[in-house]
Amino acid sequence: MxxxxxxxxxxxxxxxxxxxxxxxxxxxxxxxxxxxxxxxxxxxxxxxxxxxxxxxxxxxxxxxxxxxxxxxxxxxxxxxxxxxxxxxxxxxxxxxxxxxxxxxxxxxxxxxxxxxxxxxxxxxxxxxxxxxxxxxxxxxxxxxxxxxxxxxxxxxxxxxxxxxxxxxxxxxxxxxxxxxxxxxxxxxxxxxxxxxxxxxxxxxxxxxxxxxxxxxxxxxxxxxxxxxxxxxxxxxxxxxxxxxxxxxxxxxxPTTTAPPAANAPVxxxxxxxxTLPEAVASQPRPLEISGNDWGETGLLQTPSARMGVAGDTRASLTSIWPYTRLNVMFQPLDWMEAGFRYTSISNRAYEASTTGQSNKDKSIDIKLRLLKETTFVPELALGFRDLGGTGLFSGEYLVASKRWYDLDFSLGIGWGYLGASGNISNPFKLLGSRFDTRGNSSTSPGRFGSYFRGPAALFGGVQWRTPWDPLTLKLEYEGNDYQSEPQNNNQRQRSPINIGLAYRVSPKVTLSAGFERGDKFMIGLTLSSNLAASQSPKPADRPLPEFRPEAAARSPGWATTAAEIEAQTEWIVERIAPKDDVLHVWVTDSNTVYRTARVEKAIAVLHHDAPDAIKSFVFHYSERGLAVHAQAIDRAEWVAARIEALPPHAARAVSKRDYEPELARPDDTRSSPAQNTAATEAAAPETNAPWVRPRDKFTFGIAPSYGQIVGGPDAFLLYQLGIQATAEYRFTQRTWLSGAVNLRLADNYDKFTYTAPSELPRVRTYQREYVTSSRFTIPSLQLTHVGQLSSNHYYSVYGGLLESMFAGVGAEWLYRPARSPVAFGVDINRVRQRDFKQDFGLRDYKVTTGHATLYWDTGWNGVMAKISAGQYLAGDRGVTLEVIRRFDNGFVLGAYATKTNVSSKQFGEGDFDKGIYLSIPLDALLPRSSKFALGFAWSPLTRDGGARLARSNTLYELTSVRDRGAFNFAAPPDNKPRAGDNLLNFDRSP
Structure with a gap:
């Protein structure tokens, strides 16, 4: 043709x-x-x-x-x-x-x-x-x-x-x-x-x-x-x-048995x-990546330019005498790998230890991809090892990787610990003699001026994914000769060539072993997962009411409806009120990760219970009496999306229309229900009468408590187990007194004898004194009032025992337009240091602390940035930069760094305050829905510089439902077409 x-x-x-x-x-x-x-x-x-x-x-x-x-x-x-x-x-x-x-x-x-x-x-x-x-x-x-x-x-x-x-x-x-x-x-x-x-x-x-x-x-x-x-x-x-x-x-x-159809495509x-070739092409295999001895993606001692995918997380334990390393690495973005590490040096004592503990070094690493691999261009990455802590093993590197089917080659140049052998001349010496020598890392930890200076060395190697899928072999040439080890701990190196293997026991477990330095054996274990893909079905959830396209013949009463919504969502329903053909529902305590899933459950309950006269539902979200958001759902559209598959142009999958809620006075029953209980119960069966929750002013709870200090000189892990009681009394919706008492039941604080040195006011380095002085403590007791100046302006005033180490008074103001990527807030506090027993006693130290904070939701890959400027607890002034990656399934990975006007010598070991934290929603892990999350925070050192007040009930958290991603949740794609998919957008490519 x-x-x-x-x-x-x-x-x-x-x-x-x-x-x-x-x-x-x-x-x-x-x-x-x-x-x-x-x-x-x-x-x-x-x-x-x-x-x-x-x-x-x-x-x-x-x-x-x-x-x-x-x-x-x-x-x-x-x-x-x-x-x-x-x-x-x-x-x-x-x-x-x-x-x-x-x-x-x-x-x-x-x-x-x-x-x-x-x-x-x-x-x-x-x-x-x-x-x-x-x-x-x-x-x-x-x-x-x-x-x-x-x-x-x-x-x-x-x-x-x-x-x-x-x-x-x-x-x-x-x-x-x-x-x-x-x-x-x-x-x-x-x-x-x-x-x-x-x-x-x-x-x-x-x-x-x-x-x-x-x-x-x-x-x-x-x-x-x-x-x-x-x-x-x-x-x-x-x-x-x-x-x-x-x-x-x-x-x-066309077949020979039947003529072509008249309307067949032409x-x-x-x-x-x-004709297909006789030989069947072998099925290609993806590149296998694994961690090296330092937890980085790489070979054994050397890194490669490879990275995982966003959300990947690895925890590994490796040992090669005299070093044992515990590494935790994250992949916040496709082009960034970062993490932290503890290194135990078995033949060197911790100088500050009174228990004979071996030396423990802490460090932070980061690797950035500069170029992505193409046909003729290798993957290229720039990395920094041991950014924080003592800098004993600090080094920088530039490394390239190129793949050929099951072989992956890498070649790089390293400085510092990675380039100690000096097998090549430092190429940066062409820029001046200042690159000839490197600062002493033990006396100048983390100094930016020492990067890419001193000796340099080439390193590289190859890994081969063997025909047996789980096994990968590794061969490398490293750039360290072990003759300049920290603390004069020089090691013999018979050969710079190392050989090893990685054996994948399961998708999440890898065993590694190697022969390094010519006479030392290495062994390691790695546990890995992808946070962004974590999702758990909910077989243990309460079943939803039976779905019927038609409306209920008779409402069971709004009190019953409210109870069912609360059981399905873990929210608190304050009021349900029909008006004409609209059913209004006021909810609070809705700061959960998967809001969209809970909204769907709440709509299912309302549709099941509401009479036919109700054509739409409106949710009013409030926190502590603050009207923060409202959302309308068309009932007919919601039903249509569940009884038929719609083509893309008609995919009305519940048009949830957001709008600004009407401001309410503190005593307005629309946002602060307070009606006679008998009258409420009498009105509840009437579908055209409002229902208002009778609220208890006093709430109380008891839960176990746990605290830990990791990596100190007295013991690698210091812990305490106890029981904590929390209570709250609400004078009004917007004014309440909350507090907690804690009883320490078991601990190993008998080993805790170390108090860190400081040249600043001791606002955090009295950590030992605060946790060991009394078994019964009052961590917090705070009176708080919040208010709303307009639809976008919020304020709070508070006072009391604000945290375990400081008491005082303060105020906060926040400007936060709904669905805006930007918010701005200011807080100011006058505080005084608490007594070590954490009772009502106070010490002499006083300070005014506060910050102006800009919040920016970048809209790019779930990344949010926060920058704060102001005065810290030690009286130092400076800036804190915080970068947060929120994955679609609710996992949050964040990092922060604070630099103030104190010198590195005044601040002490570490130069500046820094840390990493992780929030894990239990909804992604458990077979039953939960609004709670597990938090983990890590900082290489506790010092007094850059310390912020750790108060609760911040306005940004209270108004989180105003965030433009508050109702976002995306399940991992399964690459299967469904009726109604738009083929123009349906491309779930690798």
């Missing part, structure tokens, strides 16, 4: 496409003509019937992966995509060499001939399954079509760079590489894009540097793999494969047939 002549130049193609699609939408009868050709034979669609009913009327072979649901309203977006592709191919034609121009003109012609079909993805098409799952069973509308492939699906089509089709008979067990090889492609391509007949699209690496496993192409699949030399075509590949997906299954050869592209 010869292609039609190339089309002429497109004049303002986007305007033309919008006009053409608009005409189609306004003229349903012209649908068949507008799409040029129908995609296949289809039985008559009966408007209003379900897909399951339609399937039961068809032959069994209709329920196959090639079944196409065509919706005229989707033509506009698909035509827009087509015109975008045409414009980009036209640009590629103009820039092509004379020998390539004809091929690209032919590709342009073929694309011009392909129609926008209006196809929408269908997931499972088994009619009985659809009847049991009505939310995945579309209701067919006027003008829609269901098209069945005109012939059995027996082949796979490879689209070649010139637009011609290479048809290959499908064979089970064959990979993408087999089909490309049959068509003479693949050897010059790095990536292949696949559109399966059911609409799934994916990208697979097929080069030596990026090979990875991919799903086997099914009969009717499309494959596109442009050569790497055709960069212009590679750049449009994602759009092209999405547009091919809307065409339905790839063209099939693709204006030259078509050739090809």
């Amino acid at each position: 010869s292609p039609p002549p190339p089309p002429g130049p497109i004049t303002n193609p986007f305007r033309l496409s919008l006009l053409a699609a608009a005409i189609v939408l306004m003229t349903p009868s012209a649908h068949a003509a507008a799409t040029d050709r129908p995609v296949g034979g289809a039985a008559q669609v009966r408007p209003g019937e379900r897909l399951s009913d339609w399937l039961l009327r068809q032959p069994e072979d209709a329920a196959g992966p090639g079944l196409a649901w065509q919706v005229p309203q989707e033509l506009l977006a698909q035509q827009y995509l087509k015109e975008s592709l045409l414009v980009r191919v036209e640009a590629a034609v103009r820039s092509a060499s004379p020998e390539e121009r004809a091929a690209r003109e032919q590709l342009l012609s073929v694309l011009q001939s392909l129609p926008a079909t209006g196809r929408v993805a269908l997931g499972i098409v088994d009619p009985r399954w659809l009847q049991a799952n009505p939310g995945q069973d579309p209701v067919l509308r006027e003008g829609q079509r269901l098209a069945v492939p005109p012939a059995p699906l027996r082949s796979v089509t490879v689209v070649q760079p010139d637009g011609s089709f290479c048809q290959v008979a499908h064979e089970g067990g064959r990979s993408v590489l087999d089909y490309l090889s049959a068509c003479g492609l693949g050897s010059g391509a790095d990536w292949a894009w696949i559109a399966q007949p059911d609409g799934r699209t994916a990208r697979a690496g097929i080069g030596a540097w990026n090979a990875e496993p991919a799903d086997e192409p099914a009969p009717g699949a499309w494959i596109w793999a442009p050569p790497r030399r055709m960069a212009a075509l590679a750049d449009l590949s994602e759009g092209l494969i999405k547009f091919l997906a809307v065409q339905g299954p790839s063209p099939q050869e 693709f204006a592209a030259p078509t050739v047939a090809a």
Whole structure:
């Protein structure tokens, strides 16, 4: 078949496409003509019937992966995509060499001939399954079509760079590489894009540097793999494969037993047939990465440029005499690896220890990816080891990695500990003599002026993923000669070549072993996981009320409804009040991680209980009497999204309209319910009367308590176990007294004798005295009042025992517009140091402390930044920078650094205050929903500089529901199409 002549130049193609699609939408009868050709034979669609009913009327072979649901309203977006592709191919034609121009003109012609079909993805098409799952069973509308492939699906089509089709008979067990090889492609391509007949699209690496496993192409699949030399075509590949997906299954050869259908698709592209090679291509394996002795991604002693994916976390324990290292590493972003470490030096005593403990060194590492690997460019990373603490093992490095299938090579240059052998001259010496020597890390910890100075050394190696999948072998040449070890702890090195292995016991457990320095044996254990992918089903949750499309015949009473919402969400319902056809619900204590899931549960309860007259629900969110947010849900839309699968243009998946809540006075019963209990109970059964919760002014709770101090000179772990009672008395919704008492029951504080030195007022280094002076303590006792100046301005005033070490009074103001990425707050406090017994006694030290803080939700990868400037507890002044990564499933990883106007000598070991913290929502781990989270914070050293007041009830936390991501939650994708998926956006590529 010869292609039609190339089309002429497109004049303002986007305007033309919008006009053409608009005409189609306004003229349903012209649908068949507008799409040029129908995609296949289809039985008559009966408007209003379900897909399951339609399937039961068809032959069994209709329920196959090639079944196409065509919706005229989707033509506009698909035509827009087509015109975008045409414009980009036209640009590629103009820039092509004379020998390539004809091929690209032919590709342009073929694309011009392909129609926008209006196809929408269908997931499972088994009619009985659809009847049991009505939310995945579309209701067919006027003008829609269901098209069945005109012939059995027996082949796979490879689209070649010139637009011609290479048809290959499908064979089970064959990979993408087999089909490309049959068509003479693949050897010059790095990536292949696949559109399966059911609409799934994916990208697979097929080069030596990026090979990875991919799903086997099914009969009717499309494959596109442009050569790497055709960069212009590679750049449009994602759009092209999405547009091919809307065409339905790839063209099939007509069978000899049946003539082609009259409305079978006609693709204006030259078509050739090809045969699969006899040899089956081996399935490629992904690159295997693992941690080195230091916890970094690397070989043994040396790092590589490799990194995991965002959310990866590793904890490892490695030992090679005289060093034992406990490493905890995080991957907050795809291009950043960071973490902390404890190193035990077994043959050196902790100088400050009174218990004979071996020396413990603490450090922070960070590695940044500078370049991502491509065909000819290696992955490149810059890293810093031992940024914090004593700097005993501090070093910097620049390392490159390049992969060749199962081999991964790395080569780098290191300074400091990594370059101690000095096997090359420091390249930075060309910039001046100041790079000749390096500061003494033991006396100048973490000094930025010592980076990239002194001796330098090359290091590198290779790892091989053996044919036995779990086993990876490692070989390296390291740049340290162990003749300049800290504390004069020099070690013999018989050889700079190390050899080892990593054995993956399970996806989350790896054992490592090695032979290093020519005569030392290393052993290690690594536990790994991905925080961003953690998610747990909830089989132990309370079952939701039975869903019925129709409204309840009779309401059980708003008191019963409120109790059920609280049981489902762990929120507190303050008031339920119908007004006309709207049901208003006031909730508080709603600062949970997965708000969206809980809103869905609350709507399910309201729909089950509310009478037919109620057409919408409005949730009013308040915290401590502050009206912070409101949200409206259309009841009919919510129901529709659960009884049928909707195409993208009509995907009304609960339009939750956000708006500013009406401000309430402190005594307003709308936000501060306070009615007679008897009257409330009497009114509860009436569906048109409000219900108000009778609130207890006094609340009380008891829970176990735990405290720890890690890495001190007296013992690696100092701990205390106890029991803590908390209580709160509410004078009004906005004014309350809260406090806690703690009884220490068990501990090992008999070993705790060390008090850190300080040249500043001792605001934190009396840590030992505070935790050991009394078994019975009052950690806090605080009177708080909060208020609202306008819809965006909040304030609080407070006083009492604000934390375990300080008492005083203070005030805070916060400006926080709803859904704004920016907020700003100021707090000021006059405090006095508490007595060591943590009772009501006070010491002489007084200080005024406070900060101005800017909060910025960057909107990029879940990253938020906070910058605070002000005066700290020791009277020093400076700035704290905090960077937080919040993953879609609620995990939070943060890091902070504080630099003040005190010198490094005054601050002491560590130079400046710094730390890392992690918040783990129990919802992601447990089989039952929970609004609580586990917190873990780590700082290499406790010093007095940069210390902030650790008060509770901050306004930013109280108003967290105003955050623009407050209702975000994304489950990890499973790469399966569902009825109603938009194929233009449905690309869950690796």
